[in-house]
Amino acid sequence: MSLSGQSALITGGARRIGREIALTLARAGVNIIVHYRSSSQEAEALAAELRQLGVKAYTIKCDLADEQHIDELVDNAAQIAGPINILINNASAYPKAEFDTITRSELLSAITTDAWAPFALGRRFGRMPEARHIVNLLDTRIFGDYDWRHFGYHAAKDLLALFTKMMAIKLAPQVAVNAVAPGLILPPEGMPQSYMEGLTGELPLKKVGSPEFVAEAVMFLVQSQFITGQVIFVDGGRHLREAGRG
């Protein structure tokens, strides 16, 4: 299916995986609204790069930790860019928080950015007549080993996996709602690439992924007309580790 002329809002789209998703969709002719929180320079530079590819590109700032702003983001994006057909819920906070010490407000904060915001944006988006696809970015670890050092993040992504299925039912038949669950793609901010290489031994495919692999999966999902409520693992088989242990 040709995506040319459609428009996509990508949250946290200025850098890293979101940036690659923006470039991949733009190469297919999709106009892009790059949402950012603090990466304004990167967002503007990306928008300029996207325009060079022949599509329209816009930037929009919003802190997804702020409930009121979440409610306004989709409407504001449509006001500057016109009808939006695709929503990619990519933005994510990754705060350190452990089982023994996490507070209620830390947990609620993680849930707000990583589960509530994608849900609220998706629900508002789903009411727009031109809405067609939502892709939520999960994390392969929520289907396998618990991330004890990022307790709130892990809980929020698990909730977002549930919301993906619930939204797929409630927003049907107009909107397809799917998810991509990346594994080892990019090291956490400030960590070297070698950190990731050291973790590949436990992966069936024995290698680190790349943002391109995630963008390919997103691209596949937004081109599909008969898939909803699904999760694609882009993780070198990491979600199979428990099964592999027998």
Ligand SMILES: NC(=O)c1ccc[n+]([C@@H]2O[C@H](COP(=O)([O-])OP(=O)(O)OC[C@H]3O[C@@H](n4cnc5c(N)ncnc54)[C@H](OP(=O)(O)O)[C@@H]3O)[C@@H](O)[C@H]2O)c1
């Ligand atoms: N990297 C990986 O290997 C990996 C593995 C598993 C899952 N994932 C998932 O894949 C997605 C992309 O990964 P990534 O590593 O590229 O993400 P990331 O760099 O950790 O975060 C993407 C963007 O989220 C935005 N963000 C964070 N808190 C926000 C807030 N309160 N309001 C608005 N925006 C906020 C930031 O935008 P600004 O820079 O503008 O502040 C950030 O650039 C995420 O959902 C992540 O959980 C990634």
